[in-house]
Amino acid sequence: MDEKLVENAEARVQALLEVTTALIALDDEAELKAVLNTQRAADVADLLRLVDEETQEFLFGLLDETQAADALVESDIPTLHAIVEELEPQILSDIVEEMEPDDAADVLGDLNDEDAAEVLTLMASEQAQEVQELLVHEEDTGGGLMTPDFVLVHKSATVGDAIQALRDDEDTSDHYYVFVVDDEMRPVGTISIHRLVRAQPHQAVEQVMDGDVITVAYQTDQEEIARMFERYDFMAMPVVDENGRLVGRITADDVMDVIQEENAEDFYKMAGTNQDEVARPSILGIARSRMPWLLVGMGGSLLAGGVIESFKVTLAEVFTLAAFLPVIMAMGGSSGLQACTVTVRGLVTGQVSTGLVLRTVLREVATAILIGAVCGAGASLVAYVWFGETLVGICVGISMLLVICLSVFVGVSAPLIFHRFGIDPAVASGPFITISNDILGVFIYLGLATTLLHYFL
Amino acid sequence: MDEKLVENAEARVQALLEVTTALIALDDEAELKAVLNTQRAADVADLLRLVDEETQEFLFGLLDETQAADALVESDIPTLHAIVEELEPQILSDIVEEMEPDDAADVLGDLNDEDAAEVLTLMASEQAQEVQELLVHEEDTGGGLMTPDFVLVHKSATVGDAIQALRDDEDTSDHYYVFVVDDEMRPVGTISIHRLVRAQPHQAVEQVMDGDVITVAYQTDQEEIARMFERYDFMAMPVVDENGRLVGRITADDVMDVIQEENAEDFYKMAGTNQDEVARPSILGIARSRMPWLLVGMGGSLLAGGVIESFKVTLAEVFTLAAFLPVIMAMGGSSGLQACTVTVRGLVTGQVSTGLVLRTVLREVATAILIGAVCGAGASLVAYVWFGETLVGICVGISMLLVICLSVFVGVSAPLIFHRFGIDPAVASGPFITISNDILGVFIYLGLATTLLHYFL
Incomplete structure (x- = not known):
């Protein structure tokens, strides 16, 4: 396999890092400038992330304004903060002016409020206003994701008019659709530019447009928006205000980032932490993200310990029972987590919808009976062979079955119930499942053992 | 807020279901046909998923070939199987002929081999060959994702030529870029259609194209491809063969599905199951997906039980120690899982790259010391207050600190080591972490207790 064909981002950044290091050693500033300004901004952002602070400041200073703007947009939050800290407010505001309004709003949203306000006052007033309008919206809604740049024509226009509108568009970024609106600025259709190119200039846009337009309200949650893009394979969607008037456009590349972000969020929540720790990765910051759930977990497992303590007479009588505490807790925890994960994902992807709740729960419980x-x-067999005690064997076997069934039931029901009451199932389910199943498991197992002991001995 | 503005997929499908049910009750087949054939295919696929089998067959029979093709492409695997089961092979092959070659390959890949072979023999030979060529590639590589339809011009062409090529393209789907190739059919540039429309017809394509073309080899893994799309905000990328020649195109909408799929896969793996259970949701199928990891977990926690058993002298002496077994195991497991999840995500998103391994591990361990x-x-305080035993308090406190530090170390190292040796960190880490930390936790705790007992009593 030709090595050169396997291009990947990491290799590109590595190569850029080597070239940069060599040019710094040679002190060839002109060439360094030429190289940095012709690279893709995402690669430059990664380069800046990997070098030490002094080099970072030096290299960033070599970027022209557009490239500096793009590199900042692509940077992760710690790198962004490190760079911005060293910049004059006036220079920063010049760079922010070069950004698309939605990118500018995102970057300013990641700065602290004072810095953001200072940049805004230094920016050209028209651009500052555009950005400020975007900052009003919640970051994770249609309004927060959209850019106010789009190309539109009235529904009475011709294909030729639409092509002219594309030519006249001052925004330098690429568009993929032209939006068609009525007299009230409400979207009534979309046309891909490819379709425009294939049509005859004198044709009416109404004839060639896709009239089944699906719009995004600016309050719509980004998770719902991502679902629409995936579902209908859109490259862009129109955003409308409360009167249904076109106010912006969301593009597929931004939605890809949203999908990744939402998934990451769910991942972190299921593990009992959150994304803040990635944004601000100081030791204190990470500890702060993880502590709450660890403390809840600690409380829960201390309760499980209390249950063990309360059965100490039974345990003292048949000590062998203690050897099976880990397996009972682990199996309850694992099978509950499996059911929970599948349900949370199903809710995210829409596979588990309100109409299918009963079917989902029944299928899970039936599976749990089989697995249990x-x-x-x-x-049970292991317990009998290991210790030769029939009673422990019976007790382990039966309670394992019961614990798995109950844990799976909790694992599938909890996310459904949380979802029902508008609580994010991902945040509530992971921790909740683990704790409740630990306590449940210990209680069932030792409770059953005590009952059987009374009965048989 | 105007209710109509909050459009979402679930509401659209619900509305479609109601209309369909009403029209079936009215026995108005003509209107039903008209409605079904003008809906978006993803909505029709969802409708088919939600109705009973008889209605499913009836409604699918009302779709014209294009809509039937699109609906099959959008269907999940269980619905696809249910529909295909009831179709004549000839009708199915006519429908598959209507699909884009990459979609046809995906659908055939989801059928059993016999059915797929039969459909291929019944298809028009030219189309069958195109699909067959795609079926050669692994489903989760560049070759498996690409469609062989693309628009290209030679690098000596003008903008006018490129626009003509777009007009002449027989494929009915929309394109967003024209690819520019050299004499050997190797991609040397890309041009967005918007940029073509803005340029002058007599300009050379070489003047307006983006010459920094990044290609995908057909062996490239889809995860890497998704990362490139996200990183560089592409709407489409050219796919090349082993000689660097253009053979296909991958579009952003397919990549969105890939991102969702890869994320789901990681989710399932971390919880100890896999996506097969979603594809084939029978009770036996789900149990088969989940069993392996549960059995591994069972083995691991029986080992932890063995450790407890081996310390029974110590436990018999100070029974109170048993009450803290759950909290020691839970804290080791949770903090290890947090570190592991963050590391796995970091590897996926590229935030944790090979150059940052030491920094990542050190930061995690430092955090663990603080949290521990x-x-x-x-x-320690709880143990002392609860039972008034200083020794148990000291023992719980120290081993909690040690267990958390070690668990976090295992949690961050395991995915890095697995990644290093080419094993998917997500599949190996979740189960591995939980088991090893359970055993580790019990051993450290009871080992320390035994040592302290010997020393002090």
């Missing part, structure tokens, strides 16, 4: 029977029989 | 100290002090 197999694992229960296995654990 | 806080939790250890807390648990």
Whole structure:
């Protein structure tokens, strides 16, 4: 396989890093400038992330305004903060002016409020106003994602008019659709530019447009927007205000970032932490993100310990029972987490919808009975062979079955119930499942053991 | 807020379901046909998923070939199987002929091999060959994702030529770029159609194209491809063969599905199951997906039980120690999982790259010391207040600190090591972390307790 064909981002950045290091050693500032300003901004942003602070400041200073703007947009939050800290407010505001309004709003949103306000006052008033209008919207809604630049024509226009509108567009970024609006500025259709190119200039846009236009309200949550893009394979969607008037456009590349972000968020929540720790990765910051759930987990497992303590008579009588505490807790936890994860994902992707709740729960519980029977029989056998105690064997087997069934039931129900009451299932489910199943498991197992002991001994 | 503005997919499907049900009740087949054939295919696919099998067959029969093709492409695997089961092979092959070659390959890939082969023999030979060529590639590579339809011009062409090529393109789907190639069919540039429209017809394409073309080899893994799209904000990328010749195109809408799929895969793996259970949701199928990891977990936690058993002298002496087994195991497991999740995500998004391994590990361990100290002090205090035993308090506190530090170290190292050796960190890490930390936790805690007991009593 030709090595050169396997291009990947990491290799590109690595190569750029080597070239940069060499040119710094040679002190060839002119060439360095030429190289940095012709690279893709995402690669430059990565380069800036990887070098030490002094080099970072030096290299950033070599970027022309457009490239500096793009590199800032592509930078992660810690790098962004490090760079901005060293910049004169006036220079920063000149750079921000070069950004698309939605990117500018995102970058300013990531700065602290004082810095952002200072940049805005230094910016040209028209651009500052555009950005300020975007900053009003919640970052994770249609309004927060949209850019106010779009190309539109009235529904009475011709294909030729639409092409002219594309030519006249002052914004330098590429568009993929022209939006068609009625007298009230409400979107009534979309046309891909490819379709415009294929049509005859004298044709009416109404004839060639896709009239089944789906719009995004600016309050719409970004998760819902991402779902629409995936579902209908859009490259861009029109955003409308409360009167249904076209106010912006959301593009597929921004939505890809949203999908990745939302997924990451769910990941972190299920593990009991959050994305803040990635944005501000100081030791204190990370600890602050993780502590709450660890403390809740600690409280929960201390309760499980309390249950063990309360059964100490039973445990003292048949000490062997203690050896199976980990397996009972682990199996309850794992099978509950599996059911929970599948349900949370199903809710995210829309596979589990309100109409299918009963079917989902029944299928999970039926599976749990099967899994519980197999694992229960296995654990029972191990207990008997290991210690030769029939009673422990029976007790481990039965409680394993019960614990798995109950844990799976909790694992599938909790996210559905949380979702029902408008709580994000991902945040509530992971921690909730683990704790409740630990306590449940210990209680069922030792409770059953105590009952059986009373009965048989 | 105007209710009509908040459009979402679920509401659209619900409305479609109501209309369909009403029209079936009215027995108005003509209107039903008209409605179904003008809806977006993704909505029709969802409708088919939600109705019973008889209605499904009836409604699918009302779709014209293009809509039937699109609806099959958008269907999930269980619905696809249910529909295909009831179709004549000849009708199915006519429908598959209507699909884009990459979609046809995906659908055939989801059928069983016999059915797929039959459909291929019944298809028009030219189309069958195109699809067959795509089926050669692994589904999750550049070759598996690409469609062989693209618009290209030679680098000596003018903007006018490129626009003519777009007009002449027989494929009905929309394109967003024209690819520019050299004499050997190797891509040397890309031009967005918007840029073509803005340029003058007599200009050379070489003047307006983006010459920094990044290509995808057809062996490239889809995860890497998705990362490139996200990183560089592409709407489409050219795919090349082993000689660097243009053979296909990948579009952003397919990549969005890939991102969602890869994320889902990681989710399932971390919870110890896999996506097969979503594709084939029978009770036996789900149990088969989940069992392997549950059995591994069972083995691991039985080992932890063995450790407890081996310390039974110590536990018999100070029974109170048993009450803290759950909290020691839970804290090790949770803090290890947090570190592991953050590292796995970092590897996926490229935030944790090879150059940053040491920094990542050190930061995690430093955080663990902080978290461990806080939790250890807390648990120590609880133990002392609860039972009034200084020795248990000291023992719980110190081992909590040690367990958290070690678990976090394992949690951050395991995915890095797995990644290093080409094993997917997501599949290996979740289960591995939980088991090893359970055993580690019990061993450290009871080992320390035994040592302290010997020393002090």
